[in-house]
Amino acid sequence: MSEVAEYTPSKEASRNLQVSHLGRDVILIMWDVPEILRLSSPKLTSDTDVISPLASLRLPHSGGGSRLLWVLSRPEGKPLDVELSTGLLGLRAHVVIDPETIVSILDPKALFEGIDSSGRLALISALFNVWGVMFHLQRNRTFIRILRDVLAYVTPHPGLATAVAQVANDLLLLRTPISASFDKIDAIYVLGDGGPARVSTRPYKVTMGNGEREIIHFLVSYSEVPSGESHLVLIGPSGLSIRKLLLPRAALPPIERWLSKNAQSAPGLREHILIDVADRLPSGQALALEAQLRSPLPFKRAVSSLGTPSAEIVSALSTPAGTLVTGWYRDSVDLLSGIDALGPGNDIRDLTSDLHRFPVEVAGPKKRTRLPATGFAVLTPAVGVSTPILQPRFRMRLKSGAYHLLVPQLQPADPVEARAAALRAVPPQHVDDTLLANVLAPVIANLHEQSRARIGRPTVCVIGTPIQRPKVSVIVPLYKALDFLRFQIAAFAADNWFRSYAELIYVLDSPEQAQEVEHLLRGLHLIYALPMTLVTMERNGGYARANNAGVALARGDSLALVNSDIIPISSGWLAKLVARLGGRRRIGAIGPKLLFEDGSIQHAGMYFSKDHRGRWLNQHFHKGMPRDYAPACEERLVPAVTGACLVTSRTVFESVGGFTEDYVVGDYEDSDLCLKITMTDRRIAYSPDIELYHLERKSMSLNAEYMRGIAWQYNCALHAERWGDLMSATMQTCARPRKIRNAAI
Numbered sequence: 001m002s003e004v005a006e007y008t009p010s011k012e013a014s015r016n017l018q019v020s021h022l023g024r025d026v027i028l029i030m031w032d033v034p035e036i037l038r039l040s041s042p043k044l045t046s047d048t049d050v051i052s053p054l055a056s057l058r059l060p061h062s063g064g065g066s067r068l069l070w071v072l073s074r075p076e077g078k079p080l081d082v083e084l085s086t087g088l089l090g091l092r093a094h095v096v097i098d099p100e101t102i103v104s105i106l107d108p109k110a111l112f113e114g115i116d117s118s119g120r121l122a123l124i125s126a127l128f129n130v131w132g133v134m135f136h137l138q139r140n141r142t143f144i145r146i147l148r149d150v151l152a153y154v155t156p157h158p159g160l161a162t163a164v165a166q167v168a169n170d171l172l173l174l175r176t177p178i179s180a181s182f183d184k185i186d187a188i189y190v191l192g193d194g195g196p197a198r199v200s201t202r203p204y205k206v207t208m209g210n211g212e213r214e215i216i217h218f219l220v221s222y223s224e225v226p227s228g229e230s231h232l233v234l235i236g237p238s239g240l241s242i243r244k245l246l247l248p249r250a251a252l253p254p255i256e257r258w259l260s261k262n263a264q265s266a267p268g269l270r271e272h273i274l275i276d277v278a279d280r281l282p283s284g285q286a287l288a289l290e291a292q293l294r295s296p297l298p299f300k301r302a303v304s305s306l307g308t309p310s311a312e313i314v315s316a317l318s319t320p321a322g323t324l325v326t327g328w329y330r331d332s333v334d335l336l337s338g339i340d341a342l343g344p345g346n347d348i349r350d351l352t353s354d355l356h357r358f359p360v361e362v363a364g365p366k367k368r369t370r371l372p373a374t375g376f377a378v379l380t381p382a383v384g385v386s387t388p389i390l391q392p393r394f395r396m397r398l399k400s401g402a403y404h405l406l407v408p409q410l411q412p413a414d415p416v417e418a419r420a421a422a423l424r425a426v427p428p429q430h431v432d433d434t435l436l437a438n439v440l441a442p443v444i445a446n447l448h449e450q451s452r453a454r455i456g457r458p459t460v461c462v463i464g465t466p467i468q469r470p471k472v473s474v475i476v477p478l479y480k481a482l483d484f485l486r487f488q489i490a491a492f493a494a495d496n497w498f499r500s501y502a503e504l505i506y507v508l509d510s511p512e513q514a515q516e517v518e519h520l521l522r523g524l525h526l527i528y529a530l531p532m533t534l535v536t537m538e539r540n541g542g543y544a545r546a547n548n549a550g551v552a553l554a555r556g557d558s559l560a561l562v563n564s565d566i567i568p569i570s571s572g573w574l575a576k577l578v579a580r581l582g583g584r585r586r587i588g589a590i591g592p593k594l595l596f597e598d599g600s601i602q603h604a605g606m607y608f609s610k611d612h613r614g615r616w617l618n619q620h621f622h623k624g625m626p627r628d629y630a631p632a633c634e635e636r637l638v639p640a641v642t643g644a645c646l647v648t649s650r651t652v653f654e655s656v657g658g659f660t661e662d663y664v665v666g667d668y669e670d671s672d673l674c675l676k677i678t679m680t681d682r683r684i685a686y687s688p689d690i691e692l693y694h695l696e697r698k699s700m701s702l703n704a705e706y707m708r709g710i711a712w713q714y715n716c717a718l719h720a721e722r723w724g725d726l727m728s729a730t731m732q733t734c735a736r737p738r739k740i741r742n743a744a745i
Contacts, residue, residue: 020106023143026135034065043085044070059119108153138195161232161243165258182239189233192226204272260295271344278387288387302404309336311396313408318388321446323380326425328373342393358430379439415450423709456538464531470503473554477546479509493528495571504532507546543666544659563644565695577647588682589648591641592690605638605686608727616720638686643670665711668719
């Protein structure tokens with residue numbers, strides 16, 4: 001036993017002081033003192049040794065005094081001389097602790113006797129959260145035994161915590177009941193033979209019908225659950241729960257099956273589990289998406305034919321940038337109070353003041369009838385970051401206090417499909433600058449970035465024997481429209497310079513047509529003996545990505561970026577354009593005159609102007625004028641040329657980073673490229689003596705994302721944000737197109 005000496009003011013205090021092992025070289029000093037004076041700061045000091053580390057705790061005692069506890073490491077092989085004090089003018093005791101004679105191990109009864117529930121919570125929290133970590137006792141057998149004894153004393157007959165599902169072979173879903181008075185959970189520990197292990201998880205509570213709260217979920221890894229008997233310890237600022245952990249011998253159901261059977265009645269729990277799974281596992285996002293696709297929530301809307309309010313959430317596209325929510329409501333008698341978003345933590349966010357409203361029509365109660373309604377769009381904070389929540393929940397709130405749950409249809413999981421849904425989420429005529437910038441653009445940009453990341457590697461098919469050293473590489477992106485390929489290849493093949501010095505690269509951006517296009521090109525090669533390369537994108541990536549992919553495989557020093565609906569009128573066109581690059585006028589890119597099929601002018605260079613809403617638009621000089629219109633027959637410098645036929649050098653193209661790929665579908669990339677080239681102190685030229693036919697936007701008309709949505713508005717805003725100042729400066733100095741004096745450019 002320890003030697004205890006010099007107690008003042010009485011020997012009675014000595015009977016209330018105990019010294020015990022806590023594990024290894026760690027001891028606990030426990031001293032019960034009467035509340036004679038208000039305790040200031042109880043202290044433990046030593047004149048001969050520096051005591052470190054040292055932990056202390058003071059708890060109220062049922063006898064009216066306090067229980068003082070100190071935990072410290074004792075030095076090896078020599079006594080420890082310490083002085084205890086309850087503070088100024090209080091009790092003092094001098095203690096000499098002999099490391100060779102201390103044999104007592106902490107007795108839970110002595111530790112907890114006379115301590116109320118809040119004190120017991122503080123003690124257990126100190127044991128698990130502080131003392132075990134501070135003194136490195138988590139794997140010490142004595143300490144583990146003490147923890148087991150403590151739990152058995154505090155809760156002799158613990159309830160059960162049960163594993164109910166598994167996530168792949170990595171995680172277990174545990175479920176256990178808990179008292180209604182237990183509010184916040186600060187820490188969860190699993191105690192087995194190997195010692196306490198803190199579980200890194202986020203518990204979720206579901207309130208039961210009888211008022212009892214149930215922690216229905218927390219995910220733990222298999223490595224955190226020991227084999228054999230173990231206990232679960234839940235610690236919070238106002239609660240403590242100890243549960244025996246039960247692992248069933250039978251195989252557990254996969255999480256997606258468990259969700260489909262158990263979580264429909266608690267969709268907040270479902271969202272919580274999905275987000276947790278996505279955050280914790282490398283394959284978590286795929287697992288969370290699969291679970292949502294396999295067990296979607298029922299679609300819910302509020303519909304009434306009696307004049308009471310009705311509402312529906314049409315789209316709810318969840319991204320890390322936020323959730324784009326669109327829908328409608330009808331409220332002819334002014335009973336609607338607002339629209340709320342419901343989060344996975346049962347949090348409620350009032351969206352009413354942030355709604356962008358616009359008029360729409362919705363289906364009426366009778367077939368083929370339409371009723372006026374109020375459409376709305378709003379950007380809410382992201383529900384899930386690692387994985388999209390495909391059916392976020394909402395509610396329509398009434399002034400009476402009642403509310404109706406609103407759940408959208410299952411939203412697209414593929415970011416390409418989700419991007420298309422975002423582009424058509426709001427009718428274009430109702431999209432103003434504020435709605436575009438604050439609500440739509442963040443989600444469209446994020447989905448576009450996700451789409452780009454999933455494009456993958458293209459496959460390459462070489463048809464015929466390529467020429468050895470091409471001077472120019474002709475890059476032609478293909479998207480669905482194949483009507484003009486025969487005419488284009490025939491015109492290319494009839495041009496001797498083209499056959500001798502140009503390589504032809506087609507980039508197919510609609511991979512579902514790969515077999516058809518390869519068959520067509522091989523047949524045309526048999527007819528014209530023109531070698532060509534077919535590059536097939538793994539997924540649709542848009543105009544810019546297709547061109548950049550083609551350039552990556554090109555071997556020529558010059559590049560001709562040509563649309564599939566461009567048909568040359570005569571031979572030699574490409575040689576003339578390539579010859580005019582560079583020179584003393586530093587021509588960085590050049591474009592020819594493009595004609596509609598009726599012979600009128602489609603393109604004679606591009607310029608920039610603002611529309612009635614102040615948006616910068618790309619315009620074509622002399623569009624619609626006769627082919628021989630005099631101003632269109634002058635060779636000159638222009639602000640930009642169209643990407644339908646743009647010729648530049650590889651060096652220039654690569655120096656500006658190629659086409660910018662953050663424009664959606666295909667628009668404004670050509671003027672963006674020209675403005676980037678301008679920033680390198682090079683010029684853009686228009687050459688009228690080279691004429692080609694351009695059957696404008698035949699392929700673009702087949703793209704639903706572009707034709708039914710706001711892609712051009714999004715691209716226009718992005719282009720103006722990036723280049724507005726330069727376009728303004730360019731047009732101020734280019735009120736009229738500048739002629740190129742001296743033909744040798």
